[in-house]
Amino acid sequence: MPPLGSLSARDVLDIGLVTFLVYQGYMLVAGTRAVNVVRGILVFAGVWVAAQLLSLTTLSYLLGRAGTVGLFALIVLFQPELRGALERVGRPRGREASGGAALQDLARALERLAERKTGALIAIERRTPLGEYADTGVRLDAVVSVPFLEALFARNAPLHDGGVIVQGPRVVAAGCLFPLQAGDGTYRRYGTRHRAAIGLSELTDAVVLIASEERGSMRIALGGRLGPDLNGNELREQLRTLVYDQPDSPPTRRKGEAPPEPDDALPPERA
Numbered sequence: 111m112p113p114l115g116s117l118s119a120r121d122v123l124d125i126g127l128v129t130f131l132v133y134q135g136y137m138l139v140a141g142t143r144a145v146n147v148v149r150g151i152l153v154f155a156g157v158w159v160a161a162q163l164l165s166l167t168t169l170s171y172l173l174g175r176a177g178t179v180g181l182f183a184l185i186v187l188f189q190p191e192l193r194g195a196l197e198r199v200g201r202p203r204g205r206e207a208s209g210g211a212a213l214q215d216l217a218r219a220l221e222r223l224a225e226r227k228t229g230a231l232i233a234i235e236r237r238t239p240l241g242e243y244a245d246t247g248v249r250l251d252a253v254v255s256v257p258f259l260e261a262l263f264a265r266n267a268p269l270h271d272g273g274v275i276v277q278g279p280r281v282v283a284a285g286c287l288f289p290l291q292a293g294d295g296t297y298r299r300y301g302t303r304h305r306a307a308i309g310l311s312e313l314t315d316a317v318v319l320i321a322s323e324e325r326g327s328m329r330i331a332l333g334g335r336l337g338p339d340l341n342g343n344e345l346r347e348q349l350r351t352l353v354y355d356q357p358d359s360p361p362t363r364r365k366g367e368a369p370p371e372p373d374d375a376l377p378p379e380r381a
C-alpha cells in the first residue's frame with residue numbers, strides 16, 4: 111500500500127468508486143430481508159479476517175470453506191431479492207419513475223372512490239421494493255388510470271379485497287395482503303384497512319393511500335404513522351412532495367424494532 115502522502119488522483123478515484131459501489135449495493139438491499147443477511151456476512155467476514163491476521167489456521171480454513179459454499183446458498187435463497195435489486199438498477203428513478211400524470215390519476219381515483227365510499231388501499235413504492243407483498247396478491251402490469259383503479263376496487267370486483275401496489279406509472283399487483291400494524295394501542299380504534307396501511311408503511315418507505323369505506327375520507331400512511339383526512343388538493347400536494355419530488359425516504363425497519371421518531375413528512379393527525 112502506498113504511503114498516504116503518495117496517494118495519486120487515480121487512487122482517490124478508485125477509493126471513491128468502491129465507496130460508491132458499496133453504498134449503492136447497501137441501498138439496493140436496504141429494507142429487504144436480505145439486509146440482515148448482509149450484516150451477518152460482514153460479521154462473518156470480520157471474524158475471518160481476524161482469524162487470518164492471528165494465523166488461526168484451522169478456523170480461517172473452515173470459515174473460508176463455509177464462505178464459498180455459503181455464497182452459492184445465498185444466491186439460491188435470495189434469488190427474488192437479487193432479481194428485484196437488479197430490476198431497480200435498470201429502472202429510471204425519481205420524476206420519470208413516479209410519473210406526474212400517474213400521481214394525478216392516483217389522486218383523482220382515490221377522490222372518486224372516497225366520494226362513493228368505496229374502500230381502497232394503494233401502496234406507492236419508493237426505495238424499498240414491495241415485491242414480497244406483491245407476491246401475496248395477483249401480479250398485474252397495467253398503466254395507472256382512474257377507470258382502472260375504480261374498476262379494481264369496485265364492490266364485488268374479484269380483486270377489490272386487499273391492497274394495490276403501484277410502481278412508478280404502473281399498477282403491478284392487486285388483492286395484496288399487507289402486514290397489519292401491531293395493536294400497540296395507538297391505532298387500535300382503526301379497522302384492518304387502516305392498520306394494514308400503517309403496518310406496511312412501518313416496515314417499508316412506501317406511501318400508502320387509504321380511501322375509507324365507512325367515512326368516505328382519504329388519508330396517507332407513512333413511516334408507521336397515519337396522516338389526517340385530506341381533501342383532493344392536499345392529497346395531490348402531499349403526493350407531489352412525497353413521491354414526485356422523492357425526498358430522502360424515512361428509514362425502513364423490521365418487525366419488532368423501535369417505532370420511528372415522529373417526523374415532519376406527514377402533518378399530525380387532527381383530533
Ligand SMILES: Nc1ncnc2c1ncn2[C@@H]1O[C@H](COP(=O)(O)OP(=O)(O)OP(=O)(O)O)[C@@H](O)[C@H]1O
Pocket residue numbers: 229230231270271272273286287288289290300301302303304305306321322323324325
Ligand atoms: N392485511 C390486509 N392487507 C390488505 N388489505 C386488507 C388487510 N386487512 C384488511 N384489508 C382490507 O380492508 C377491508 C376491511 O376493512 P375494515 O372495514 O376492517 O377497515 P377500516 O380500516 O375500518 O376501513 P374502512 O374505513 O374503509 O371501513 C378488507 O375487506 C380488505 O379489503
